[in-house]
Amino acid sequence: MKRDADIERKTRETDIQLRLNLDGKGYSSIDIDIPFLGHMFELMAAHGFMDLDVKAKGDIEIDYHHTVEDLGICLGKAINQALGDKKAIKRYGLAMVPMDESLAQVVIDISNRPYLSYRVPLKKSMTGKFDVGLLEEFFKALVNYAGITMHIKLISGSDAHHIAEAIFKAFARALDQASQREERLDDVPSTKGLL
Secondary structure, eight states: OOOEEEEEEEOSSEEEEEEEETTSOSOEEEEESSHHHHHHHHHHHHHHTOEEEEEEEEOTTTOSHHHHHHHHHHHHHHHHHHHTTOTTBOOEEEEEEEETTEEEEEEEEOOSOOEEEEEOOOSSOEETTEEGGGHHHHHHHHHHHHTOEEEEEEEEOOOHHHHHHHHHHHHHHHHHHHHSBOTTOSSOSSTTSOO
16 A cells, blocks of 8 residues: 655745655655745655655745745644554654754654644744744644644754754654554554544
8 A cells, every 4th residue: 555645735925835755765846935944845755764755835935934834734744644544664763863063852642632732942943034943834744734743852962954854754754654564463552442
């Protein structure tokens, strides 16, 4: 069964088309009008072994918030759709990824219970024109629409760009691990029989 999704979202603030294949090779075609976020999506695809095509335009002349949040919504929807009934998946994923002085940890439970713990003390930290503090809004939207529990923790780091890279790479690795098929299981990975 192919685990992919096509998502479109068009509002007065954003216009997004996103295609995801969870069982890809890490290929990406990213056209986001926020270059730094486009860079993060490329890293995410490569390190999560997902194929990802994204075209996104937003009202960035106002600020980046709408585009960042709506990309989280779209990616979350795509993950949820691609996982389908969630039968025979590992469910849990954990990754710790360094990027020079930065070290980030991401833990995922594909639980159908949206929750985000975001322990990254970056408020109004800029890398170029991008406020890395907006990444919390991205991940909030993502967990809500993906139906996953996620804990993101910055263990160390001082450079905002490196911190963001470590987080996105750790997220990608944890998602890849949690979404892998479990051949020993025929049903959903829950004693309740339902996620």
